[in-house]
Amino acid sequence: MIVISEFMDEDAIRRGLDGFDVLYDPTLVDRPDDLAAALATAEALIVRNRTQVRGALLDAAPQLKVVGRLGVGLDNIDMEACKARGIAVYPASGANDVSVAEYVIATALLLLRGAYGATAAVAAGEWPRNALVGREIAGKRMGLVGYGSIARETARRAIALGMEVAAFDPYLPADHAAWSGPWGKVTALALDDLLATSDVLSLHVPLTAETRHMIGTEALARMKPDAIVINAARGGIVDEAAIAAALTAGRLGGAALDVFEDEPLKAERGGVFAGVPNLVLTPHIAGVTMESNIRVSWVTVDNVRKHLRGE
Known part of the structure; x- marks a missing residue:
């Protein structure tokens, strides 16, 4: 059976x-x-x-x-x-590497541009152009925490869009071919340097004792105030309350969370995200097309x- x-x-x-x-x-x-x-x-x-x-x-x-x-x-x-x-x-x-990589790029574009939630306002006769002037993805730094197969697919697409890509992966040797793969050069950085310089930070690590809440209050404080955080890896890597607080306080530019510490996310736990701006929540669907x-x-x-x- x-x-x-x-x-x-x-x-x-x-x-x-x-x-x-x-x-x-x-x-x-x-x-x-x-x-x-x-x-x-x-x-x-x-x-x-x-x-x-x-x-x-x-x-x-x-x-x-x-x-x-x-x-x-x-x-x-x-x-x-x-x-x-x-x-x-x-x-x-x-x-499902391609599906997750496309999710990361799509949510990065969505959150950087910031214009795609205006349908109801425009249909109602409003014209909020000045409030919706967003950012281009070209020229920004994509920071990858972990540089395994999904992160490499993400890097390939990010480079094609004109991004600079850097990654933190202490388990990947400095002479590994992936750092200079056919899609382009990826810069190896220490985690603190990656946090401080990334415009988009995408997580690609398993959930372990070492990675639990690795993106919490202290890590977020090291990041650019307009940076984007994307977690399509595992719930628990991101401190959800810390992300919500940073977005609400304007200390983070945006976030996309596809995974959560408790799944399915229940309304009680999800309440921490109520009214939080520049946030995309999806139900562990990044790898499923x-x-x-x-x-x-x-x-x-x-x-x-x-x-x-x-x-």
Whole structure:
């Protein structure tokens, strides 16, 4: 039995998992008792980021052999527990890189220009041109915290738009080819220097003890007062209250948050963002487009099928 607890491309299920007993129910993530019951005989589990593959859920799946992750982040999966039980875990590495990179560039353009929320005012007969004179992206510095595959796709697009790109990544050697890749030169900087000089700061790191709230009050105070912060990586890297306070006080030019410490974001926690200006909130959707959903789904079903068949 293969259990799929969150949404994915159904054609990939039909064709990629043909011959397997499959339970596909994307509402299972919100019905933990039913999910636990379904896992009693499951050999494989396919999830996105909301299903918490740990503790009681793993205990409910005594025959589990493999977990397919429809994405790249693994913070919803207890990797140590899976390793101890011999459960293989396969992220869909690379399959949604383009989607996230395009989200970063799109929100950067949106927040720098600042003109696209005027539809209602213009339709009502107002003409707020003076209030909507924004900024160009060309000539600005894109700062990337982390310089893995998604950040490199972002750099490629930023350079094509005339941006200068710099990155902080202490785990990438100084002589690595990515710093001078085919898309152009990327400058390696210390984190404090990156914070101080970036016009757009985009986060591309996993959530760890080291990165939790790395963009908080102190980091924001080092940034330009008109800088843009974009987090399409993992919730918890940004201190949400600190971002809201900085935007409200005019100490930050804008922010786009696609991920949150608690997901789905509930109204009680979301209240910190009420009335905050120059803010874009989206529901963990940066990596999900029609195209990337197909790619992620096929990578995942191929990984799961090959593991179960010993290929």
